[in-house]
Amino acid sequence: MKTTKKELKISKALEEVWQWKEKAFEETKNKSFEELHKIYSTSLKKAAEFINAELMENEDGTYGFA
Secondary structure, eight states, X not given: OXXXXXXXOOOHHHHHHHHHHHHHHHHHTTOXXXXXXXXXXXXXXXXXXXXXXXXXXXXXXXXXXX
16 A cells, blocks of 8 residues: 655645744744843733723733723
């Protein structure tokens, strides 16, 4: 019996997500906790502005948009 290897087609959107994920990893892999906290805080504020929402801190220390 002969077996063949199948190649799966990956959507362009999924490839883009993988590229974004790899870029984010490369940009943050050697950062300290303080540096990462600053990056994520800034990004969260930018996201809130982008979607025209208010950033709200929850009781458990997480954040949400209102």
